[in-house]
Amino acid sequence: MTVSIPFELNGVPVEADASLETRLVDVLREQFKLTGTKEGCGEGECGACMILLDGQPVLSCITAVGAVRGRQVTTIEGLRSTTGFAVLSQALNDAGAVQCGFCTPGTIVTAYALLRDFPMPDEKTIREALAGNLCRCTGYNMIVEAVTLAAQKRGDAW
Numbered sequence: 001m002t003v004s005i006p007f008e009l010n011g012v013p014v015e016a017d018a019s020l021e022t023r024l025v026d027v028l029r030e031q032f033k034l035t036g037t038k039e040g041c042g043e044g045e046c047g048a049c050m051i052l053l054d055g056q057p058v059l060s061c062i063t064a065v066g067a068v069r070g071r072q073v074t075t076i077e078g079l080r081s082t083t084g085f086a087v088l089s090q091a092l093n094d095a096g097a098v099q100c101g102f103c104t105p106g107t108i109v110t111a112y113a114l115l116r117d118f119p120m121p122d123e124k125t126i127r128e129a130l131a132g133n134l135c136r137c138t139g140y141n142m143i144v145e146a147v148t149l150a151a152q153k154r155g156d157a158w
C-alpha cells in the first residue's frame with residue numbers, strides 16, 4: 001500500500017509516496033533523482049549506498065523508507081555545498097583515491113561523519129570507520145591517506 005511519508009531531505013521537507021517497506025535507496029534514486037547514492041551489493045555489505053540519517057551514517061539499501069518518517073536524511077548531494085565536502089573531495093583527488101569512483105560518494109559520507117565527530121582520527125580509527133565502505137580499486141591506503149590529509153586541512157570545515 002502506497003502511503004505518504006514525510007521527512008527532511010537535504011534540509012528540505014519532502015514526502016515520499018511509497019509503501020513503508022520500500023528501500024530508501026530506491027526512493028532517493030527513483031523518486032527524488034538523487035543518483036549520487038549508489039547501489040552496489042544491495043545487501044548492506046559494500047557501503048556504496050551510505051547516507052546520513054539524523055547525522056549518522058546509515059546504509060540506505062537496508063533501510064525502509066518508513067523508518068525515516070519525521071527524520072533528517074542527508075545524501076551526498078546535500079553535502080556537496082559544504083566546506084567539508086570540498087576538503088574531502090580535494091584530498092581524495094590529491095591522494096589518488098578516486099579511480100572508478102563508484103565507492104566515492106559513500107566513502108565521503110562516512111568520512112564526513114567521522115571527521116565531524118573526530119577531527120584528528122588516527123589511522124586505526126579511520127580504517128575502522130571506513131571498514132563498511134568497500135573499494136575494488138584503490139587498496140584502501142590512498143583512501144586512508146586522503147582522510148588523514150582532509151583532517152590536516154580541515155580548518156573549520158566540519
Ligand code: FES
Pocket residue numbers: 038039040041042043044045046047048049050059060061062
Ligand atoms: S548497496 Fe547498500 S551496502 Fe551495498
Ligand code: FES
Pocket residue numbers: 097098099100101102103104134135136137138
Ligand atoms: S574507486 Fe572504484 S570502487 Fe573505489
